[in-house]
Amino acid sequence: MTEVIAIKDLSWCYGDSEHRALDGVNLTLNSGEFVGIVGPNESGKTTLAAAMKGIIPQSFNGVYLGSVDLFGRPIVDYDAAECASLVGLVFSDPDAQFTTMSVEEEITFGLENIGLPIDVIGERLEWACELAGLQRLLTKSPFELSGGQKQRVAIAGVLAMRPKVIILDEPTSMLDPVSKAGVFALLAQVKKILDLTVVVIEHNLEQLVEVCDRMILLQDGKIAVDAPLGTFFQQIPASARDSIRVPGTVTFFDLISSAPGRAPVRLDEVTAACNELLETA
Numbered sequence: 001m002t003e004v005i006a007i008k009d010l011s012w013c014y015g016d017s018e019h020r021a022l023d024g025v026n027l028t029l030n031s032g033e034f035v036g037i038v039g040p041n042e043s044g045k046t047t048l049a050a051a052m053k054g055i056i057p058q059s060f061n062g063v064y065l066g067s068v069d070l071f072g073r074p075i076v077d078y079d080a081a082e083c084a085s086l087v088g089l090v091f092s093d094p095d096a097q098f099t100t101m102s103v104e105e106e107i108t109f110g111l112e113n114i115g116l117p118i119d120v121i122g123e124r125l126e127w128a129c130e131l132a133g134l135q136r137l138l139t140k141s142p143f144e145l146s147g148g149q150k151q152r153v154a155i156a157g158v159l160a161m162r163p164k165v166i167i168l169d170e171p172t173s174m175l176d177p178v179s180k181a182g183v184f185a186l187l188a189q190v191k192k193i194l195d196l197t198v199v200v201i202e203h204n205l206e207q208l209v210e211v212c213d214r215m216i217l218l219q220d221g222k223i224a225v226d227a228p229l230g231t232f233f234q235q236i237p238a239s240a241r242d243s244i245r246v247p248g249t250v251t252f253f254d255l256i257s258s259a260p261g262r263a264p265v266r267l268d269e270v271t272a273a274c275n276e277l278l279e280t281a
């Protein structure tokens with residue numbers, strides 16, 4: 001396992017504010033990890049994503065303490081193009097990310113910017129479109145698509161860059177339930193076939209837990225819990241339970257079992273546990 005991002009004692013205040021949007025964050029992300037970041041509003045999730053992408057401190061004024069290393073080198077030492085090819089970022093509002101007039105141009109834009117040969121661009125386009133199920137939409141304007149299709153175009157554009165890390169900041173918050181499911185299906189596929197470090201910031205925990213292996217809770221700019229999925233929900237403080245909408249699977253199992261130790265989280269684990277309980281009843 002390679003260490004991809006190493007954050008040490010990171011604190012950040014925007015502008016001349018004295019409020020620490022991030023406050024003493026320590027976090028290491030390894031290759032191939034699929035990590036969910038959750039937390040109440042204004043707990044610092046987007047700020048942390050910006051720091052992992054190097055946008056903070058490069059594009060913001062503020063006070064930066066501590067360090068973020070990308071593959072062992074301070075992220076502040078990378079130039080923007082290097083960072084863009086290593087770390088991809090997808091935002092919640094797909095419209096805000098589009099700059100061109102067709103899905104094809106949208107996916108090839110970043111590839112042209114980093115000067116890839118035309119045949120490589122063609123291969124990457126085909127690969128990313130197949131993965132995201134966009135083959136029949138290539139000539140359409142991204143602005144004519146449904147919310148879910150737009151978000152899949154945004155993700156395909158980032159994946160085509162073949163980054164080592166992809167960070168998705170509330171990728172489904174503006175989508176209807178069917179489109180949300182489409183984006184999570186794409187993330188599940190990404191997990192299955194690519195050796196990527198994926199970080200997903202989400203309020204929709206029901207679907208998030210189906211793909212993440214590690215979960216992080218941010219509170220007031222601090223990491224309150226960083227744990228494998230199987231033990232995460234047992235560690236979250238009562239004060240955070242209301243604001244992060246604990247999945248129904250966890251609440252359900254809490255209700256039916258007072259057994260200590262590792263509680264099931266995923267649907268298939270809960271199904272197996274319920275069957276076991278029924279058999280012994």
Ligand SMILES: Nc1ncnc2c1ncn2[C@@H]1O[C@H](COP(=O)(O)OP(=O)(O)OP(=O)(O)O)[C@@H](O)[C@H]1O
Pocket residue numbers: 014015019021039040041042043044045046047048
């Ligand atoms: N551009 C900015 N300028 C000044 N303060 C900011 C800026 N962006 C965020 N903040 C402040 O930093 C803190 C953390 O905000 P951030 O957006 O990172 O939280 P979040 O957990 O992503 O919130 P949400 O879930 O509501 O999106 C908040 O107090 C917020 O007001």
